[in-house]
Amino acid sequence: MTTTNSEISKFFEDVHWLMDVLQNIDVGLVVMDKNYHVVMWNSFMQNHSGKTPEDVLQRSIFSVFPELSEGWFKHKAQSVFVLQNATFTTWEQRPYLFRFPHYRPITGTAEHMYQNSTIIPLMDSKGHVEQICLIIYDVTDTAINKMAQQHANNQLQNLSRTDHLTGLFNRGYWELRLIQEFKRYDRYDQASTLIMMDIDHFKKVNDKYGHTVGDDVIRQVSRALKEQVRDLDIAGRYGGEEFGVILTGTDAQGASVFAERLRSSVEKMVVVSEGQQVRFTISMGLAQLTDKIVDHRAWIEKADAALYQSKEGGRNRFTIADT
Numbered sequence: 001m002t003t004t005n006s007e008i009s010k011f012f013e014d015v016h017w018l019m020d021v022l023q024n025i026d027v028g029l030v031v032m033d034k035n036y037h038v039v040m041w042n043s044f045m046q047n048h049s050g051k052t053p054e055d056v057l058q059r060s061i062f063s064v065f066p067e068l069s070e071g072w073f074k075h076k077a078q079s080v081f082v083l084q085n086a087t088f089t090t091w092e093q094r095p096y097l098f099r100f101p102h103y104r105p106i107t108g109t110a111e112h113m114y115q116n117s118t119i120i121p122l123m124d125s126k127g128h129v130e131q132i133c134l135i136i137y138d139v140t141d142t143a144i145n146k147m148a149q150q151h152a153n154n155q156l157q158n159l160s161r162t163d164h165l166t167g168l169f170n171r172g173y174w175e176l177r178l179i180q181e182f183k184r185y186d187r188y189d190q191a192s193t194l195i196m197m198d199i200d201h202f203k204k205v206n207d208k209y210g211h212t213v214g215d216d217v218i219r220q221v222s223r224a225l226k227e228q229v230r231d232l233d234i235a236g237r238y239g240g241e242e243f244g245v246i247l248t249g250t251d252a253q254g255a256s257v258f259a260e261r262l263r264s265s266v267e268k269m270v271v272v273s274e275g276q277q278v279r280f281t282i283s284m285g286l287a288q289l290t291d292k293i294v295d296h297r298a299w300i301e302k303a304d305a306a307l308y309q310s311k312e313g314g315r316n317r318f319t320i321a322d323t
Helices: 005-024 043-049 070-083 140-161 171-188 202-209 211-228 252-267 296-312
Strands: 028-033 038-041 087-089 115-123 129-138 192-199 234-239 242-248 271-273 276-278 282-288 318-320
Touching: 028 043, 070 087, 070 115, 070 129, 140 171, 171 192, 171 234, 171 242, 171 296, 192 202, 192 211, 192 252, 192 296, 202 211, 202 276, 211 234, 211 242, 211 252, 211 271, 242 252, 252 282, 252 318, 282 296, 296 318
Parallel strands: 282 318
Antiparallel strands: 028 038, 028 129, 087 115, 115 129, 192 242, 192 282, 234 242, 271 276
């Protein structure tokens, strides 16, 4: 069969058209051989990397981009060579393969281009895969929008479980954590102590200075509490001027050290109202979790009874419940 000049001409026209599309398409295209030497580098890659084809062609992709994890990439690519199936990576698994800057004004806060990537096998005329094509997609807009949505959802979740006045956990969420801690003890038998506390003579503060000053006192006590608790402790506003603290992994003796430190800190605090110094104290009841406590409600009652003893004993103190 004879090929005419017009057919040859059309073939080259088609190839030129195809190469023009591949060069100007809005995704990155990198073709590599089995030694990971670059044999094609399109305009997207050039524009975003600042590296021309002369800088990268016939060179190992790892020498041109040393930040690209060689072990990880080869592991991904080998399955494409051997199994002749495409493989994918999303920005959530790995934010980017190539750290390109990002210039879109809508997502200008992005530090880099977020990328999805696909590696596809390129078969020769004999059905062998001697080259692979790496496709890079710019998904920065999608990534930024999703992260913003996740951030908003996290904020809503925090608001739903946080007391607006104190920044501590609200009663509903705090009690949920109390139940979880009780179940954890029931399973693992690890020490845990509950502290119930409230502000002494708080009604007198409200009556004398007003609710605004009362709110300031509650905030101050909350601040002292947040300064004393560890990350693994669980502090919440139980209601009004009453607070609850779960000291995980802590027995009554360790909790008493915490309670005295907190009591002393609050005793030194002052709220100023119309030139007057308002001082206040707290009382606490401590209850270590034991096998005798049947559920989380009984645990609260135990700590509350100890709190009542502190108030009866003169306030500004803590009492450890009998085990």
